[in-house]
Amino acid sequence: MKISLSWLNDYVDLNGIATDEISRAITFLGLEVEAVINTGAPQFNNVVVGRILTRDKHPNADKLSLCTVDVGPAGGVKTIVCGAPNCDAGNLVPVALPGAILPGNFEIKQSKIRGQSSDGMMCSSKELALEGGDHAGLMILATPATETPPALGTPINDILPPGDIVFDIEVTPNRPDCLSHIGIARELSAWFKKPLRYPEIKYDPGNTRAPFAAFAARPDLLESIRVDAPEMCPLYTATVITGIKIGPSPEWMQRRLLAAGMRPISNIVDISNYVMLEYGQPTHAFDAKKIGGHKLIIRPANEGEKIITLDEKERALSSRMLVIADAEKPLVIAGVMGGENSGIDDTTTDIILEAASFARSLIRWTSRRLGLSSDSSYRYERGVDPHMLDEATRRAISLILELCGGQVAGATHKAGGDVPWQREVQVTASFVNERVGFEIPVAEQRAALEALELRITREDKNAPGGPAWTVAIPSWRNDLDRPIDLVEEVLRVYGTEKIPPAPVLAPTIIGNDAPIVLFNREVSAYLVGQGFNECVNYTLRSKREVETWVSQAAGAELALLNPFTEDQSHLRPTLVLGLLETLKLNQSRGVPASRLFETGRVFIERDGQNFECVSVSFIIAENDLDRAWLKREPADFYTTKRLVETLAGIGGIDIARQPVKAPGGAFFGWQEGQSAIIGDIAHGWTARLGLINLAMVRSLGIEGKVYGGTLSILSERVKTVSDRRRYQPITMHPAALRDIALVVDEKLPAGDAQKTLAKHARATLPKTFALEAANIFDVYQGKGLPEGKKSLAFSLVYRAPDRTLTDDEVNTAFAKLQEILAKETDWQIRK
Amino acid sequence: MQDQLKALLDKARTELSATKIRADFEAAKARYVGPNGSLTAFMKQMGSLPKEQKPIVGKLINEAKTTLTGLLENALRAIESNELAAQLGPEIDPTLPSPDALAGTYHPLTLVREEMCRILAKAGFNVVEGPEVETEFYCFDALNTPADHPARNEQDTFYFPAATRFGNVSRKVADEKYLLRTHTSSVQIRTMLKGPPPIRIVSPGRVYRRDTTDATHSANFHQLECLYVDKNVTVRDLKALLDYIFASLLGKDTKTRFRPHYFGYTEPSFEVDLSARHLPKVNKEWIEIGGCGMVDPTVFDAVGYDSSVWTGYAFGMGLERLAMLLYGIDDIRYFYQNDLRFLRQFA
Known part of the structure; x- marks a missing residue:
């Protein structure tokens, strides 16, 4: 909200305090100063008051005039070429003489314009960067008719209206009381230790002296008011004022409204806005003659009921909203905006001034539902103090009587009552000190509370931790209701910049980083060590991607309720999508990129449920862009297998023992026959690896083959290997090797053959030695x-731990193995 | 005899110097010192010589044998050296670049996160993680953010349809809505519900706001948040921690200041500014870097801690913002584009 310094000065004397100091005070009181604006004219040199003596047509230009201008002691009579339509002789205007620098760093020089020399420039208000300035013509300071024109040669700043300083302040949601000049003044009075002055209110219903007294009631204008929803509108008041004269509000008021960012409209409307900016209490004025049936009814809107609001838009209302209506029609959307049909116009003479208290939730809901926010709704939804309503109303009435004439007709109509307010909080000085961690002197604590009008109603000097205070919380500070809240108030006013430095006290709390953290750290370190570049991609992907790369079911289950954009509507089911996007971006920019990885959360759909998983993925791209003078062996499926096995190992998963499924069917995203799937999320983890679907990669516009691997583990199942390893003795006795080549069906996975072979080999061994490994060293298909x-x-x-094996015993075992294979399998032993 | 030996040595010298490969050498060696070799033949004649000639002839033969052995050794050495040279291939050009992949790199957000975690580890903070899909209780209710708070509405927070189920994200309240967490503070609640104080944790992680993506906003970003709960924790302790963090991160001359502010889950609350003019592209004296405060008693109530016994502080900040400050990056989107020319700068 915009706060005017000159206005603030009405309530707290800030004269003599530098703007920066005030700005800093507001900041350290907890309100953010977003901007400080000076509304006045910039300081000019060589811009003075001059009188146009003569005006002639420029000999060489139709649209220019040649004027003589008297600038008095500032240089006498000058010749100036001017393009403005109103450079008539006799007018007094601002004259920028050579050497003047106008806004936009525009330096005025003696010059020649179309062959005529010009000694300066006469200025429009816009050229002087004045608030609300225009460019329609010269700024006329005085005409020949002006009685006391300024002296010629007077520096222009001496006669321009003085500027104001405006603080644009962001008020936190807990402080609706600061959405007003009095609220901000109260804070500053506490900071600068200066008294707070409330405005003088001249109208009082008990007053008998005209004009600030109530006259006879006018039931012909307003007969009664009625509130049908008291829980939404606990207090509603309406005051009839007759015989007012609509006109512009005084200049001082207009200036203040402009400074606060509001457009002056007419005296009544301006006063209503002025009081809102002063007290934070919205009011609204009806034209009394437009109130049908002379009744005001505060009732829920009828479902679908229509009203045209002041912004000339038709709004359809809901029955959860409240309207102020007359006997026939809705007039105002309660707390949000008035209607066109009942407002003040130039012919208005009698008004009804409304002031009300509405439930915050009602206004918040209504405003959001209608997409309609106003200065009034902004304040109501944050909370307007109902206990200031009476004072603010009387202030508005006083200003109306003073500035628009008229008189109050009868007592103020009132529906609902004052909500009782009494709140006290107990706090001790030592509690404050314990919580802040250093000593704030008792006197300073007390002063801080009292400066904020937090009255100490009882003081027990001898209480333990004393003194103990009972603090009365004023009605506008609904945010304060616990001792800790008062700690903040004291600290704010005392100054957070005075918190003394201290060492970090860290009594030991022994613990470990979470397994997920350790897992991410280790897998990242491994992949970085393997030459991969870590990437970070967005979590949200499009529905099409999820369906194409995973499944229809995932497309249904991973959807957000309220996506912000269509291409970010679903949770990512795999990190590979982001990595491919990264690859594509780099390729399209001509940046060589091959090895990429990412760690992060992914979401896997399984039987209609989603599971949040910790995941790590990598891709390896063939890269034509990265043309090397010496070719290296390209990556293949088995490159990804080693990487995935190692990543799984870091997560405590011995992937080598798990069945590998050659994927088929609905195994989107990965190339059939060139990739594999291991594990199942239903058992805690899953991995996919190999060649990424060529056609799909191509459809993304990516060049070349892309291999990849991904491992996802249910987040609660992530563990890293932390068991202490046990040493296994190593033997010094040599192994005995026997080679065997088996002719098997081409469809038989080598891993299965290996397992079967090892099983039979072990079965044929005596207990005295062991089969250590059955390593595949050749795979052949073709001729022969x-x-x-x-x-x-x-x-x-084969190896024995305690001796060197003899040929005989190994040969015996090997021969037995061949017999068993012949009997148990349909494999041929290749000679 | 003497002449014959000399002729033999001369012949051997010529032959061996022409021998380049090992097989030729072995053949040549056999011709001289093998069982039927020419020098061996001289030695065989020794037996038939008269007794008085034996010492003289023996001496001659021995001399010849020594010379021949030397010749053979030289020839062998030359051949071995040739063999090694043959294994080497042509000479390399040391100025050619390696065609192998460059070293891998960590993402700058990871680097900043890990550095912060290391700094905080020294002050006893353990790193914890929590789910990114959260529920209203953990993200809002328990953090004193009432149901009608603006942050909770569908304009600002991503929700999931009521029918969506997350098998491994626990709900506190039956049928409460799932959402994408808007801050890492939900991890505080999960941690506190797991066990009694004292607690000292840092939770870095990804958070989501329903917001337009531009130079300073992104659909998801990362936060890092600290929570300390113990007896007698004070505002001064909190300030001390922040002074320590930023002095460690940015150098001893870095200053921090607290501006009172409002957050529902802390009281008092502050925004933290830091002064670090030496950073690139910083042209203001104070830059806002995060929010903090003393844990609000209502938060302790929500997790069943006795707020008359326990006190604590919390501090949170955006990692992108910190990384932008540290490295002088002026657009948040660079973090999510992963242009390799960008990523390689932080290795």
């Missing part, structure tokens, strides 16, 4: 083998 078969060659590693 039957159609549909492949050869898998294994190296069997």
Whole structure:
């Protein structure tokens, strides 16, 4: 909200305090100063008052005039070329002489314009950057008719209206009392230790002296008021004022309204706004003759009821909203905006002045529902103090009587009563000190409270931790109701800049970083070590992506209720989407990018439920852009397998022991026959790896093959390996190796063959030595083998822990193995 | 005899110097010192010589043998050296660049987050994580943010349809709405509900606001939040922590200041400004960097801590904002574009 300094000075004397100091005070009181604006004219040099003596047509230009201008002691008579239509002889105007610098860093120089020399420039109000300035013509300071024109040669700043300082302040939601000049003045009076002065209110219903007295009631204008929803409108008042004269409000009031960002309209409307900016209490004036049936009824709107608001828009209302209506029609959307049909116009003579208290939730809901916010709704939804209503109303009436004439007709109509207000909070000086952690002297504490009008109603000097205070909370400080709230008030006024420095006290609380943190750290370190670049992509993706890359079901379940944009409507099911986008961006910018990874949360749909998972994904792109003079072996499926196995290992998952599924069917996003799936989120984790679907990658506009891998673990199942490892003895005795090549069906996964072979090999061993490994060292298919078969060659590693094996015992075991294979499998042993 | 030996050595010298490969060498060696070699033949003749000639001839033969052995060794060394040279391939050009991948890089947001966590670890803070999909209780209710608070409406917060279920995000209240957390403060609540004080945690993580993406706003961003709960925790302790954090991060001359502010979950509340003119692109004396305050008693009530016994502070800040300040980055979107020319600058 915009707060005028000259206005503030009415309530607290801030003369002699630098603007910066005031700005700093507001800031440290807890209100953010977003801008400080000086509304006055800039300080000019060489811009003076001059009188136009003669005006002739410029000999070489139709639209220009050639004038002589007397600037008095500032340089006598000057010749000036002027383009303004109103440079008539006799007018007094601002004259910028050579050397003057006008706004926009425009320096005035002696010059020649179309062959005529010009000694300066006569100025419009806009050229002087005056508030509300225009460019229609010269700024006329006086005409020949003006009785006391300013002296010629007077520096222009001496006769321009003085400027005002305006603070644009952001008020936090807990402080609706600061949405007013008095509220801000109260804070500043506490900070600068200067008294707060309330406005003088001349109208009082008990007063008998005209004009500030109440005259006879006028039931012919307003007979009665009625509130049908007292819980939404606990207090409503209406005062009839007759015989007023509509006209412009006085200049001082207009200036203040302009400074506060409001457009002056007419005296009555301006007074209503002025009092709102002064007290924070909205009021509204009806033209009495427009009130049908002479009744005001505060009632819920009828569903679908229509009203044209002051902004000339038709609004359809809901029955959860409240309207102020007459006997026939709604006049005002309560607390939000008045209607066109009942407002003040130039012919108004009798008015009804409304002041009311509305429930915050009602106004907030109404304003949001209608998408209609006003200065009034802004204040009501934050909270307007009902206990200031009477004072603010009397202030408005006083101003009306003073500035618009007229008289009050009868007592103010009132529906509902004052909500009782009494609140006391107990606090001790030592409680304040304990919470802030340093000593604020008792006298300073007391002074801070009292300066904010938090009256100490009882003081017990001898109480433990004393003195103990009972503090009366004023009605406008609904935000204060606990001792800790008063700690903040004391600290605010005392000054947060005085919090003394201190060492960090950190009594030990022993604990570990969470497993997810450790997991992310370790996988990132591993992948960075493997030459991957870490990326960070948005969580939200489009429905189309989720459906195309995962499933229809995921597209249904991962949707947000209220997405902000269509392309960010779903939770990401995999980090790979973001990485591909990153790849695409880099490719399109001609930036070589190949190895990318990301860690973060993903969301996996499974049987109609979503699961939040911790995930790590990487991609490896073939990169034509990255043309190297020496070619390296490209990545392939098995590159991704090692990476995924290692990542899983970091998460405590021994992926090598898990069945690998060759994906088929609805395995979107990954290339059939070139990728694999391991694990299942239903069992806590899942991994996918291999070649990313070529066609889909191509459809994204990405060049080349992209390999990738992704591991997702239910967030509650993430653990890192922390068990102390046990040392396994290593033997010094050599291994015995036997090679065997098996001809098997080409569809048989090598991993299955390996498992079966190892199982049989172990079964044929005596207890005295062991099979250490059955390593695949060759895979062959083609010439020399039957159609549909492949050869898998294994190296069997036998070892005894305590001795060197003899050929005989190994040969025996190896021969037995071959017998069993012949019997138990349909494999051929390749000789 | 002497002449014959000399001729033999001369021949050997010529032959061996022409021998380049190991097989030729072995053949040559056999021709001289093998069982049928020419020098071996001289030695065999020794037995048939008269007794008085034996020392003289023996000496001659020995001398010849020593010389020949030397010749053989030289020849072998030359061949071995050739063999090694053959393994080496052509000479390299050391000025050519390596075609291998450059070192990997951490994202700047990770670097800043980890640095903050290290600084806070020294003050005893443990890093915790919480779900990004949250419920109204953890994100708002327990943090003293009433149902009609503007931050909770659908203009500002992402919600999920009522029928959507998250199998592993627990709800406190049956049927409360799921949403994307708007701050990491929800992790405070989950942590406090898990066990009694004292607690000292830092929770970094991703948060969501329903907002337009521009140079300073992004649909999701990252926060880092600290919570300390113990007996007799004071405002001064909070200020001390922030002074320590920013002096560690930005240097000893960095100053912080507290501006009173309002947050529903702390009382008193402050916004934190820091003064660090040495940072790139900083042209103001004070820059706002985060919010903090003393944990509001209502928050303790919500998690079942006795607010007459326990006190605490909380501090939160945006990681993007901090990274932008530290590195002089002027557009938040760079963090999410992942242009490699950007990412590689922070390695």
